[in-house]
Amino acid sequence: MTIDDCRRFYSEEVKFAANISSPALVEAFARVPREHFLGPPPWNIGSPEQRALSLLGLGDPGYVSVNDPRALYHNVVVTLDIARNINNGQPSALGRWIDALQLKAGERVFHLGCGVGYYTAILAEVVGPKGSVAAIEFEPDLAARAQKNLAAFPNVAVHQGDGALFDPGECDGMLINAGVTHPHSTWLDRLREGGRMVLPFTIPAGSDGMGQGLMFKLTRRREGYAAGLVGPVGIYSCRSVRDAQFEPLLLKALSTRKLFQLKSVRRDPHEPTDACVVHGPGICLSSAELVAAPTPGND
Numbered sequence: 001m002t003i004d005d006c007r008r009f010y011s012e013e014v015k016f017a018a019n020i021s022s023p024a025l026v027e028a029f030a031r032v033p034r035e036h037f038l039g040p041p042p043w044n045i046g047s048p049e050q051r052a053l054s055l056l057g058l059g060d061p062g063y064v065s066v067n068d069p070r071a072l073y074h075n076v077v078v079t080l081d082i083a084r085n086i087n088n089g090q091p092s093a094l095g096r097w098i099d100a101l102q103l104k105a106g107e108r109v110f111h112l113g114c115g116v117g118y119y120t121a122i123l124a125e126v127v128g129p130k131g132s133v134a135a136i137e138f139e140p141d142l143a144a145r146a147q148k149n150l151a152a153f154p155n156v157a158v159h160q161g162d163g164a165l166f167d168p169g170e171c172d173g174m175l176i177n178a179g180v181t182h183p184h185s186t187w188l189d190r191l192r193e194g195g196r197m198v199l200p201f202t203i204p205a206g207s208d209g210m211g212q213g214l215m216f217k218l219t220r221r222r223e224g225y226a227a228g229l230v231g232p233v234g235i236y237s238c239r240s241v242r243d244a245q246f247e248p249l250l251l252k253a254l255s256t257r258k259l260f261q262l263k264s265v266r267r268d269p270h271e272p273t274d275a276c277v278v279h280g281p282g283i284c285l286s287s288a289e290l291v292a293a294p295t296p297g298n299d
Helices: 003-018 023-031 048-055 091-100 118-127 140-149 185-190 246-255
Strands: 043-046 064-066 077-081 086-088 108-112 132-137 156-160 171-176 191-204 210-221 224-236 264-266 276-280 283-286
Touching (some): 003 023, 091 118, 091 191, 091 224, 108 118, 118 132, 118 140, 118 156, 185 191, 246 276
Parallel strands (some): 108 132, 108 171, 171 191
Antiparallel strands (some): 043 077, 210 224, 224 264, 264 283, 276 283
16 A cells, blocks of 8 residues: 555544544545654554553553654554654544534634644644644644744744743633633633634643543634533643642542533623533533524514
8 A cells, every 4th residue: 555545544533433524624634644744653553442551550551663654644642752652643633623623615713732844734724725723832842843834834833932821712522631720711712603612621631731521612603601521531731721629629629520401601690500521710511402592673
């Protein structure tokens, strides 16, 4: 098989593993050269399942060293820095999250935690040349690599720094690729009406900055922010978008499975009710469905 054949097969593998509905996203996986973003060989690849077990202390990650770029076109993680436990994420996981954004050609996307830029390139392919992607990465070395890797994408701007301090401008989609306890107010403000945000609500899991929790999709409506479950997640934390008051509440919501009932995010001041899954000052994760606002001109 040629490498183009491998990329095409890989895109179909990711499509079915992630249940992707967007043809443009499947095509992006077939077009973007993964090896371009990962540095020179040899590359260390690993099973996501084995890596998850190792994070729980149940064995070695068991990476396999390869030199043939065709080996990268499977639903596997590829290490970027073994010492720091940093990898290029699992394609089916990122594919599921990106698909949940329901991106269209010409839209603007914010990508927090872009790493070396591979999935940023996927986003850029989906929104096309008339769309744009604002990406940010906290780790300086990874941001520098992303800037170099994405130099050929005129519709992408890569920044280095704290994503909580960055204003991405108005966006149609946001991929928050780091664990938080709550949605940042700037992200909520900058999401256009009808815009979608995918972000992980997590609790700490170990001492290396990893967290575990649930990935949700928020959609901005005229009447507020609707929420829907995307799936479970294990991911590094965004330290600046974590509130110590929220972490025990999130832990309780996860352990009681109440977080699975999340239907909306409220920003209005109110007293806690039974519908408040995680209630705090200025933000509330709620199990209450959004109530549609009256259409202007109608009673």
